[in-house]
Amino acid sequence: MHAPAAPEQKRARKRVIDSRPQLLALQAFVLLGFFMLWHVLTATGLLNPFFFATPLGVLERTAKDLATAAFYRHLGITFLETVLAFAIGTVAGIVIGFWFARAPLVSAVFDPYVKAANAVPRVVLAPIFALWLGLGIWSKVALGVSLTFFIVFFNVYQGVKEVSPVILANARMLGMNSRQLLRHVYLPSAMSWVFSSLHTAVGFALVGAVVGEYLGASAGLGYRIAQAEGVFDTVGVFSGMLVLTLFVIVIDSAVSAIESKLLRWRPQTSATVSTH
Amino acid sequence: MAATQAALSLQDVTCTFAGGYTAIDGASLDVAPGEFVSIVGPTGCGKSTFLNVAAGLLQPSSGRVHVFGDELNGLNPHAGYMFQSEALMPWKTARDNVAVGLEVRGTKRADALAQADAWLDRVGLGAFGDRYPHQMSGGMRKRAALAQTLILDPKIVLMDEPFSALDVQTRQLMENELLELWSADRKSVVFITHDLEEAIAMSDRVVILSAGPRARIIGEYKIDLPRPRDVAEIRMTDGFLDLHKAIWADLKDEVLKGYARTSRA
Structure with missing residues (x-):
């Protein structure tokens, strides 16, 4: 009743956590196997190292990059774009999601346009944003916002609409006015939906930033990958992808930590007793 | 008459x-x-x-x-209303659920929480104020709902x-x-x-x-x-x-x- 999708996932995750070291070992094994396969295929010449790079080459390049100051400038810019896109998209999604959910006329009028806007492939907007906002960070932020906004918007809208009518009636009987209902009932209910979409939203903010950089920029991880591609430097491309992957893992675990702290009230396992 | x-x-x-x-x-x-x-x-x-x-x-x-x-x-x-189905706010602890009615009526939060603790004691939930609804049994949730209703002295x-x-x-x-x-x-x-x-x-x-x-x-x-x-x-x-x-x-x-x-x- 409380939140979408999450309970089943949580339950599944809970079951495997019991054997955490085993799980980590298996995961490392998959990674190692992948790199081994890659290494063997490129070392034996089955795959051309020029087109597929070599795992050792990629790791070496990544380690070398991590030791330079210039790399952190690029990383910092991508990080800044991601955070800005995420923050602006989320706040706008929450505010407008609330507005639409609480004003049925507005949502009815704008419904087809919201759906149409969401159906536009955002990549085609990237050159437009670059035209409007220049090649600096803001065109990338705009692209990221156009992606994250809709995810948060739809979740907030749903979260506000799906508040239990009994909880609402009870809150009104307890004496809440509409502002207090917003604070004590609608907002917490909507936040549980927002958080369940947070991983996706952060991911899309990053995609917006990197794709924007890839298509036209002077700095950032996406820019580096585009540069490497321009000179057929496959090692550089794969190294850039590896860094992006690590970056996403770090951000995602930060989101998980925040989520588990803020959604402590949500049942982690199946509920205690049925009520009817 | x-x-x-x-x-x-x-x-x-x-x-x-x-x-x-x-x-x-x-x-x-x-x-x-x-x-x-x-x-x-x-x-x-x-x-x-x-x-x-x-x-x-x-x-x-x-x-x-x-x-x-x-x-x-x-x-x-x-009127205070105790509903048939679950009406506690799942995102609030038992204590906050009981106190919220007083809070929205203008009681200071510290006072509201103190009164909520007293009411939780009265319905036998003194030790469970920090529990969220999903962490309580059906009987405990009903007690909390009772306290939530009666604390406002309807x-x-x-x-x-x-x-x-x-x-x-x-x-x-x-x-x-x-x-x-x-x-x-x-x-x-x-x-x-x-x-x-x-x-x-x-x-x-x-x-x-x-x-x-x-x-x-x-x-x-x-x-x-x-x-x-x-x-x-x-x-x-x-x-x-x-x-x-x-x-x-x-x-x-x-x-x-x-x-x-x-x-x-």
Whole structure:
């Protein structure tokens, strides 16, 4: 009743956590196997190292990059774009999601346009944003916002609409006015939906930033990958992808930590007793 | 005269929903200050509709509601409502759930929390203030809901089958606790149940609703059993059995009618 999708996932995750070291070992094994396969295929010449790079080459390049100051400038810019896109998209999604959910006329009028806007492939907007906002960070932020906004918007809208009518009636009987209902009932209910979409939203903010950089920029991880591609430097491309992957893992675990702290009230396992 | 003195007075209330379904038809009920009235009726007879009208959550199609002599317009400010299903906010701890009513009415948070702790103690949840609803059993959640309602000191308490989801033992425990809390400062209680024994054991007066649709009040019985009562023990007394026999004779036909309708559908 409380939140979408999450309970089943949580339950599944809970079951495997019991054997955490085993799980980590298996995961490392998959990674190692992948790199081994890659290494063997490129070392034996089955795959051309020029087109597929070599795992050792990629790791070496990544380690070398991590030791330079210039790399952190690029990383910092991508990080800044991601955070800005995420923050602006989320706040706008929450505010407008609330507005639409609480004003049925507005949502009815704008419904087809919201759906149409969401159906536009955002990549085609990237050159437009670059035209409007220049090649600096803001065109990338705009692209990221156009992606994250809709995810948060739809979740907030749903979260506000799906508040239990009994909880609402009870809150009104307890004496809440509409502002207090917003604070004590609608907002917490909507936040549980927002958080369940947070991983996706952060991911899309990053995609917006990197794709924007890839298509036209002077700095950032996406820019580096585009540069490497321009000179057929496959090692550089794969190294850039590896860094992006690590970056996403770090951000995602930060989101998980925040989520588990803020959604402590949500049942982690199946509920205690049925009520009817 | 009686209407102005009653804590709660429903006159000739009819509720017809969009689509033409009439849940209650011309029901009138006066509840005196400090009186414990139970409304009993077969499943689906519009008992909850009746209570929603008394709470001001539902506007009757016709008829009038007075609260302490004043015509009710909007939510009933003197009423506390304990719902049948889960009404605690799952994102608040038991303590915050109990305190929130005081908070939104302007009590300082620290004071509200202190009073909430006192109420949690009173309903036997003293050690569980930090639990979220999903971490409590059904019985504990009902206790928390009771504290949440009573902490606001409403003059009228509306209860919609509050204990119907509980097992028999927990339920009798809760019924006795409720009677004890009630006898301390005699609020008016409108208690809805489908369980005739529960109604007789707890009330000053039992009102019988007919099977819906178009439910009407078909009988009223004064329960003059001595107080304080123990709901488990009083069921064994002759006075209880006589009342039960008399009321059941009237209720039986309606139950069968309601049953025939639901099994046909």
